[in-house]
Amino acid sequence: MSVPLESSWAIYRRMARYAVPHWRVIVAALVATTLFSAADVGFVAMMKPLLDGSFVQKDLTTIRWIPLAIIGLFLLRGVAGFGSGYGMQWVTQQIVAGLRRDMFARLVQLPVSYFDRNSTGTMLSRFNYHTGVIASALMVATYALREAMVFIGQLGLMFWLSWKLTVFVLVVGPPIAVTVRYVNKRIRGLGERIQSTAGRFAEALDETIKGQRVIKLHNAAKAEQAGFERILQDTRQLAVKVEATTLISGGITQLLAAFAVAGIVYFATLPEMLNEVSPGTFVAFLVALTTLMRPVKVLNSFNQQVQLGVTAAREVFAFLAEPVEPAGGGLRLQRARGHLEFEDIRHRYQADAPEALKGIRLTIRPGQTVAFVGKSGSGKTTLLSLLPRFYDPVAGRITLDGHDLRDYALNDLRAQIALVDQQVRLFNATIAENIAYALDPHPSEAQIIEAAQHAHAWEFIQKLPKGLHTEIGENGVQLSGGQRQRLAIARALLKNAPILILDEATSALDTESERHIQEAVEELVVGRTTLVIAHRLSTIQRADLIVVMQEGRIVESGRHEDLIAQAGVYASLHRMQFQE
Ligand code: ADP
Numbered sequence: 292m293s294v295p296l297e298s299s300w301a302i303y304r305r306m307a308r309y310a311v312p313h314w315r316v317i318v319a320a321l322v323a324t325t326l327f328s329a330a331d332v333g334f335v336a337m338m339k340p341l342l343d344g345s346f347v348q349k350d351l352t353t354i355r356w357i358p359l360a361i362i363g364l365f366l367l368r369g370v371a372g373f374g375s376g377y378g379m380q381w382v383t384q385q386i387v388a389g390l391r392r393d394m395f396a397r398l399v400q401l402p403v404s405y406f407d408r409n410s411t412g413t414m415l416s417r418f419n420y421h422t423g424v425i426a427s428a429l430m431v432a433t434y435a436l437r438e439a440m441v442f443i444g445q446l447g448l449m450f451w452l453s454w455k456l457t458v459f460v461l462v463v464g465p466p467i468a469v470t471v472r473y474v475n476k477r478i479r480g481l482g483e484r485i486q487s488t489a490g491r492f493a494e495a496l497d498e499t500i501k502g503q504r505v506i507k508l509h510n511a512a513k514a515e516q517a518g519f520e521r522i523l524q525d526t527r528q529l530a531v532k533v534e535a536t537t538l539i540s541g542g543i544t545q546l547l548a549a550f551a552v553a554g555i556v557y558f559a560t561l562p563e564m565l566n567e568v569s570p571g572t573f574v575a576f577l578v579a580l581t582t583l584m585r586p587v588k589v590l591n592s593f594n595q596q597v598q599l600g601v602t603a604a605r606e607v608f609a610f611l612a613e614p615v616e617p618a619g620g621g622l623r624l625q626r627a628r629g630h631l632e633f634e635d636i637r638h639r640y641q642a643d644a645p646e647a648l649k650g651i652r653l654t655i656r657p658g659q660t661v662a663f664v665g666k667s668g669s670g671k672t673t674l675l676s677l678l679p680r681f682y683d684p685v686a687g688r689i690t691l692d693g694h695d696l697r698d699y700a701l702n703d704l705r706a707q708i709a710l711v712d713q714q715v716r717l718f719n720a721t722i723a724e725n726i727a728y729a730l731d732p733h734p735s736e737a738q739i740i741e742a743a744q745h746a747h748a749w750e751f752i753q754k755l756p757k758g759l760h761t762e763i764g765e766n767g768v769q770l771s772g773g774q775r776q777r778l779a780i781a782r783a784l785l786k787n788a789p790i791l792i793l794d795e796a797t798s799a800l801d802t803e804s805e806r807h808i809q810e811a812v813e814e815l816v817v818g819r820t821t822l823v824i825a826h827r828l829s830t831i832q833r834a835d836l837i838v839v840m841q842e843g844r845i846v847e848s849g850r851h852e853d854l855i856a857q858a859g860v861y862a863s864l865h866r867m868q869f870q871e
Pocket residue numbers: 407640641647665666667668669670671672673674
C-alpha cells in the first residue's frame with residue numbers, strides 16, 4: 292500500500308478529533324470517574340477510624356457513623372461507577388460510529404481499481420474487526436484513567452498514613468515497573484501479527500464461500516481444508532502466545548508485589564516503628580497497597596490494548612486516506628444527445644500489465660445501436676467500462692457530445708448511462724425498490740408497473756406472492772437469471788438514460804426467457820445510443836454497426852451483411868455459431 296503509516300501521536304490526534312464533539316459527555320464522565328475513585332479511596336481510608344476508633348478505643352460516635360458512611364460511600368461509588376462507565380461507552384460508540392460513517396463514505400467513493408486490488412474479506416475486517424479493536428482499546432483507556440486516579444488517591448492516602456512506610460514501598464516499587472515494561476514490549480509485537488492473521492482468516496472464508504461451487508467441482512475440499520488448517524494453526528498459536536505472555540506478566544507482577552508486602556510487614560514491625568504505626572494505620576496502609584495492585588494490573592494490560600488499538604486505527608486511517616475517484620470537471624450535463632467519439636484509446640490495468648486496448652478509434656452517432664463482438668479477453672468490457680469512467684484510459688480520449696468525458700461532472704456523466712450487465716446486482720429489498728433503485732424523484736407505483744410491463748417482467752412479478760412488494764433475498768437468489776435481467780431492464784427503462792450499455796448474458800437462457808428479453812431489449816434501445824456486448828450473433832444482426840475486436844484492437848466494423856460479404860473474422864465467427 293502506498294499510503295504512508297502515521298506515528299502513534301498522529302493517530303491519537305486524529306482519534307481525538309472524533310471525540311471532541313462529545314466533550315460535554317466526556318467531562319461529565321470524568322467527574323463521575325473522579326467521584327468513583329474518591330469513594331474507592333475513601334473506603335480504604337475508613338479502615339483507620341474503623342479499627343482504631345470502633346475496636347481499639349470503642350468510641351461510641353465512631354461506632355455509629357462508620358456503618359452509615361460505608362453505605363453512603365458505596366451508594367456514591369455505584370452511581371458514579373454507572374455514570375462513568377455509561378458515559379465512556381456512549382462516547383466510545385459515538386467515535387466508532389463516526390469512524391464507520393467516514394469509512395463507508397470513503398468506500399462508496401473508491402475507484403473501481405481499488406476493488407480490483409483488495410479482497411472483500413480485508414475490507415470487511417476493517418469495518419468490523421479493526422473498529423471493534425479500537426472500541427475496546429478506548430474502553431480500556433477509560434478504565435485505565437479511572438484506575439490511575441485510584442492509584443494516585445491510594446498513594447496519597449499511604450503518605451498520609453505513614454510517609455516512612457510509603458518511602459519504603461517506593462524503593463521496592465521500581466523493579467516491578469521495570470519488569471512490567473519489559474514484558475509489555477514483547478506483547479506489542481505479537482499484537483500486530485495477530486491482526487494480520489485475522490485478515491487472512493476472513494479472506495480465506497470469503498473465498499471459500501464464494502468459490503464453493505468451484506471447490507465442489509474440483510473436489511478440492513481436502514486441499515482447501517489443509518490451507519485453512521494452516522491459518523487456524525497460526526491464529527491459534529499466536530492467540531495462545533499472547534495469552535501466555537499476559538499471564539506470565541501478571542504473575543511476575545504479583546509475585547514481586549508479594550515480596551514488597553512481606554518487606555513492609557517486616558519494616559513496620561521493627562521496634563522503633565511499632566509505636567508510630569497503630570493497628571488501624573497498618574491495616575489501612577496494607578489495604579491501600581493491595582488495592583494499588585489492581586490499578587497496576589489494569590495499567591499493565593492497558594499498554595497492550597492501546598497498542599492493538601493504535602495498530603487497528605492505523606489500518607482504518609490508511610483506508611480513509613485511500614484516494615477517491617476523481618470528481619470530474621465542472622461541465623454540467625442535463626441530457627446528452629449521445630454522440631460518442633473514441634479517439635485513439637489505449638488502456639492497461641497496471642503499469643506493468645499488457646495493454647488491454649491498443650488504440651481504439653470509433654464514432655458512434657446519437658441513437659445508434661453498436662454491437663461489440665470478439666473472443667473473450669479481446670477488450671470489449673474494458674472499452675465499455677471507460678464510458679462511466681470506472682477507469683480512465685491511459686492514453687487517448689473519449690468525447691460525449693464533443694466534450695472529453697473528464698470535463699463533465701462525474702455525477703452528471705453517470706446519470707446519462709444505464710447499464711444492464713451479466714451480474715445483475717439486486718439489493719436485499721422489494722422488487723419495486725429494486726426497479727426504482729436510487730431514482731430521484733422516486734417514481735410512482737404506476738410508473739414502476741409500466742416499466743416492468745415494457746421489460747416483460749410484469750408477467751412473472753404478478754405471479755409472485757406479494758407482487759411488486761415481494762422481498763427478494765440477498766442478491767435476489769430466488770429469481771432466475773432471465774428474470775433478474777428483465778428487472779435490470781425495467782430499472783434501465785425507468786432511469787431513462789440516453790446511453791445504454793448492455794452486456795448480454797453468456798449463459799444460454801431457455802427460449803422463452805430469451806424471447807422475452809429480446810423483446811424487452813428492443814423496447815429499451817429505442818431512442819438511445821446503445822452499446823451491446825453481444826455473445827449470440829443472432830441478436831445483433833439488426834445493429835447499426837458491428838465492431839469486431841481482437842486483442843485490444845478493432846479488426847473489422849460494418850453492418851452484418853457487409854461483414855459477411857467481407858468474409859473476414861466476423862464471417863467466420865458467424866459460420867462457427869451456425870454450425871453449433
Ligand atoms: P472481454 O470483455 O472482451 O472478454 P476484457 O475487457 O474483460 O475482455 O479483458 C481484456 C483484457 O484485460 C484481458 O486480458 C483481461 O485479462 C484484462 N482485464 C480485464 N479486467 C481486468 C481487471 N479488472 N484488472 C486487470 N486486468 C483486467
